[in-house]
Amino acid sequence: MKRVGILTGGGDCPGLNAVIRAVARRSFGRGYEVVGVRNGWRGLVDADTTALTIREVSGLLPRGGTVIGTSRTNPYKVDGGVDAVLRNFAEAGLDALVAIGGEDTLGVAAQLHAEHEFPVVGVPKTIDNDLSATDYTFGFDTAVWVATEAIDRLHTTAESHNRVMVVEVMGRHTGWIAVVSGIAGGADMILIPEEPVSIEDACRELQHRHERGKDFSIVVVSEGYELEGLADAGDVDQFGHVRLSERGVGAMLAHEIETRTGYETRVTVLGHTQRGGSPTPRDRVLATRYGMKAADLVEERKFGRMAALHGDDIVDVPLAEATATLKTVPPDWWEVARAFFG
Ligand code: F6P
Numbered sequence: 001m002k003r004v005g006i007l008t009g010g011g012d013c014p015g016l017n018a019v020i021r022a023v024a025r026r027s028f029g030r031g032y033e034v035v036g037v038r039n040g041w042r043g044l045v046d047a048d049t050t051a052l053t054i055r056e057v058s059g060l061l062p063r064g065g066t067v068i069g070t071s072r073t074n075p076y077k078v079d080g081g082v083d084a085v086l087r088n089f090a091e092a093g094l095d096a097l098v099a100i101g102g103e104d105t106l107g108v109a110a111q112l113h114a115e116h117e118f119p120v121v122g123v124p125k126t127i128d129n130d131l132s133a134t135d136y137t138f139g140f141d142t143a144v145w146v147a148t149e150a151i152d153r154l155h156t157t158a159e160s161h162n163r164v165m166v167v168e169v170m171g172r173h174t175g176w177i178a179v180v181s182g183i184a185g186g187a188d189m190i191l192i193p194e195e196p197v198s199i200e201d202a203c204r205e206l207q208h209r210h211e212r213g214k215d216f217s218i219v220v221v222s223e224g225y226e227l228e229g230l231a232d233a234g235d236v237d238q239f240g241h242v243r244l245s246e247r248g249v250g251a252m253l254a255h256e257i258e259t260r261t262g263y264e265t266r267v268t269v270l271g272h273t274q275r276g277g278s279p280t281p282r283d284r285v286l287a288t289r290y291g292m293k294a295a296d297l298v299e300e301r302k303f304g305r306m307a308a309l310h311g312d313d314i315v316d317v318p319l320a321e322a323t324a325t326l327k328t329v330p331p332d333w334w335e336v337a338r339a340f341f342g
Helices: 016-029 041-045 081-091 103-116 140-161 176-185 199-211 249-261 281-299 331-338
Strands: 003-008 033-037 049-052 096-101 120-124 164-169 189-191 217-222 265-269 305-310 313-318
Touching (some): 003 016, 016 033, 016 096, 016 281, 033 041, 041 081, 081 103, 096 103, 096 281, 103 120, 120 281, 140 164, 140 176, 140 281, 164 249, 176 217, 189 199, 199 217, 217 249, 249 265, 281 305, 281 313
Parallel strands (some): 003 096, 096 120, 164 217, 189 217
Antiparallel strands (some): 305 313
């Protein structure tokens, strides 16, 4: 082992730089060189890499985003993409790759490993927390923190104006961010893809709350919540995902609530604020532990594996397992959330 590559793919999230730092520091300690592959898989398709020295990985812990860039490039959807990845990896003199990503990036890593014995290990990243085989992905805690802070702020203005405030959060096809920030922020209604509460029932709960003398409400809605009559809009990316933010579920929900209940309603879409900025201490620590584990998997040549959190332990699991199913919000989490509705 001489040269270790690192790439970050998919949507960025807080903590990516902390993983890069940990992988690099652990690898430098073993006398290895570390190379950053720029912009996710695109860097291997296009042979775009950069040396990472102790200087480049200094000061990274609190820094959001990723210093080596990211993209949603899928080499399996690019003409000659997989051959280019294999060729450029060899030409860069790389012996192993640490791929930091979510379902898509790690899906490519799993496939390359299965088909070509590609020497890759994975680190689970995404604000959505929707990867199976790990209890938590890094980035999620920061997104929940941002959303909770927004809910707290919206409470005071909702109360002053006697309004309903709809907060649209990310999460793709799972409601993790909505449920956890909603519980933390004391949301009066949470709408997620996993639990199809109808608009009638949601409005009934809000009316019940107002009849009890509460003249404002906070509604958290996940971008992937299925609202009757709302269609997907926009292009799909190379992994087949539609841009859920284009659907405008928050705006349509706010309109429906106002029309059906007569309560004045406003919407706030948190969007990419949930992905930007400095990671929470919890995410910095989780990212660091994942990075250390990934470097150790490389050292042990345990390719095709991913660092994962089980309880409080960092373990390793097959990459294929991590991307096999979507980790949705389980019913017991939902029960906690809904106990405070209405
Ligand atoms: O997967 C992370 C995520 O932020 C999702 O929650 C969201 O649906 C999507 O990425 C947004 O992607 P983009 O940055 O391409 O708009």
